[in-house]
Amino acid sequence: MKRAVLVFLAVLLAFGLAQKRVVLGVGGKTAVVYLPLTVVERLGYFKEEGLDVVIQDLQAGSRALQALIGGSVEVVMGFYDHTIQMQAQGRDIVAFVQVGRYPAIVLGVRSDLADQIRSVADLKGRRVGVTAPGSSTHFFLNYLLVKNGLKPTDVAVVGVSVGAQAVAAVQNRQVEAISNVEPAITLLEERGLIKVLADTRSTRGTREVLGGEYPAAVLYTTRAWLDRNPDTAQRLVNAMVRGLRWMQGKTPEEIAAVLPEEYFLGDRALYLKVLRNSLESFSPTGRFSDTAPLRPLTVLSAFDPNVQRARIDLKRTYTNAFVDRVPKQ
Structure with a gap:
C-alpha cells in the first residue's frame, strides 16, 4: 500500500511539472481584439506547450492591469500602451508578444x-x-x-x-x-x-488616425515575473505565435468554427462580418517593429502628464527575445 501511494504521488508530481499553471487576466475575453487568445485556447496550443492557463475575464484593460499590479494574475492580455503608462509611474512592465498591430478601436x-x-x-x-x-x-x-x-x-x-x-x-x-x-x-x-x-480596424484607418502601425493587444507582465519564468513565457509565446500563424489566410467561417457559440451574440452571420472587418488588425508574426512603439508614446504624451514628464525608455517596454526563439514552421 505504501509503495502504491508513493507511485501515485510521483505520478501527480510528474503531471504537475508537465502542466505549468499560469493565471492570465484579459480585458474582455469576447472582445475581438483579444480573439487570438481564445483561438489558441480552443485549439489546445497552451496544453500542447505543457501549460494550464487559467483565464480570468476582467472585462476591461484597466482592470486587468490592476489585477497584475495587485498580484491576482501573473500575465495580462491587454494593450501595449499600458506598459508605457506604467513605466512613467515607475513600474517595470514588459510586453513579450504582439497580437494586434492595429488598435481596432x-x-x-x-x-x-x-x-x-x-x-x-x-x-x-x-x-x-x-x-x-x-x-x-x-x-x-x-x-x-x-x-x-x-x-x-x-x-x-x-x-x-x-x-x-x-x-x-x-x-x-x-x-x-x-x-x-x-x-x-x-x-x-x-x-x-x-x-x-x-x-482603426484597418491599415488605412489606422494610418489616417494614428499615422501607421500601432502595437495594440499584447501579452505583458512584470519584468520580475519574466526573469523568474523565462521557460513559461517562452511556452506562452510559442502557443500565441502558433495561433497567429494559424489565423493567417483563414476565412471568417474557419475561425468562427473554433469559437464558442456565445461569442456570436445570437447572430452568426453578423459575427462573420465582424471578423471580416477585423482580421487585418492582427499581427502575422507576433513581433514588435522598432518604430511602431513610438506611436503609443506620442498618443499618451498628448494627454497624460506623467508620460509627458517621464523619460521613457521604449526598449524596456517590450521584447522580441521570445518571439525570435519560436520554432519555425
Whole structure:
C-alpha cells in the first residue's frame, strides 16, 4: 500500500511539472481584439506547450492591469500602451508578444445625434462610453479630443464594458458617443445606431488616425515575473505565435468554427462580418517593429502628464527575445 501511494504521488508530481499553471487576466475575453487568445485556447496550443492557463475575464484593460499590479494574475492580455503608462509611474512592465498591430478601436456617435455631432470637436459636454475608465479605449478617446482642440475633461466618460453591454448603452441612450471595439461596433453599425468618426480596424484607418502601425493587444507582465519564468513565457509565446500563424489566410467561417457559440451574440452571420472587418488588425508574426512603439508614446504624451514628464525608455517596454526563439514552421 505504501509503495502504491508513493507511485501515485510521483505520478501527480510528474503531471504537475508537465502542466505549468499560469493565471492570465484579459480585458474582455469576447472582445475581438483579444480573439487570438481564445483561438489558441480552443485549439489546445497552451496544453500542447505543457501549460494550464487559467483565464480570468476582467472585462476591461484597466482592470486587468490592476489585477497584475495587485498580484491576482501573473500575465495580462491587454494593450501595449499600458506598459508605457506604467513605466512613467515607475513600474517595470514588459510586453513579450504582439497580437494586434492595429488598435481596432472605433469612435462613433449615436445616429440620432449625427447632425449635431459631426466631428470630435462637437463632443464637448457629451457622455462618451468606453470599456472602462483608464482603458485603451479611453486613451484613444483622450487623444482624439486633444488632437481636436478639447481637453479630456470636456466630456463625461462612462464605462460600458464590451459586447452586448456596450450595445445596450447606446440603445438605451446612456451615452451620446462610444469608443469601443468589436463585436459591439459592427452590431451598432448594422442596426443603424452609430455613425463612425474614427476607425482603426484597418491599415488605412489606422494610418489616417494614428499615422501607421500601432502595437495594440499584447501579452505583458512584470519584468520580475519574466526573469523568474523565462521557460513559461517562452511556452506562452510559442502557443500565441502558433495561433497567429494559424489565423493567417483563414476565412471568417474557419475561425468562427473554433469559437464558442456565445461569442456570436445570437447572430452568426453578423459575427462573420465582424471578423471580416477585423482580421487585418492582427499581427502575422507576433513581433514588435522598432518604430511602431513610438506611436503609443506620442498618443499618451498628448494627454497624460506623467508620460509627458517621464523619460521613457521604449526598449524596456517590450521584447522580441521570445518571439525570435519560436520554432519555425
